[in-house]
Amino acid sequence: MRQLGMKKERNRMEKAQSRKREPFRIYRASITVEAALLYPILIFLLMFLLQKTITYYQQTDQAAQGIISVEEPDTSKMFWKIVLAQRVTEEIKEKAGLQEDNVYEN
Known part of the structure; x- marks a missing residue:
């Protein structure tokens, strides 16, 4: 009888130990899920952030290329064009016999 009582006790202890292990298995499974x-x-959040970063970089690069491609005006060239246009205008007025002072006077 004593053996029978020991078997029951051993079974009861094994059940108690298996119950102690079960919660860890459940927690491990929930962590996996x-x-x-x-x-x-x-991963999708990282992909989204990378896409936005690349898009902003491309926009900035295009803006920089646009700024670089704009030529700085050549002021001396523009000045001589204006001077030449004034001289041509004066020559035409002289040939036409017009004077600047009394053109608008009646």
């Missing part, structure tokens, strides 16, 4: 749900979200 949470990770399986969380990692794709994190």
Whole structure:
């Protein structure tokens, strides 16, 4: 009888030990499930941020290329064009016999 009592006690102890291990198995499984749900979200978030960063970089690069491609005006060239236009205008007026002072007077 004593052996029978020991077997029962051993079975009871094994059940108690298996109950102690079960919560850890459950927690490990829940962590795995949470990770399986969380990692794709994190990956998509990183992809979104990378895409936005690349887009902003491309826009900035295009703006910089636009600024570089604009030529700085050649002021001396513009000055001589204006002077030449004034001289031509004066010569035409002289040939036409017009005087600047009394053109508008009646």
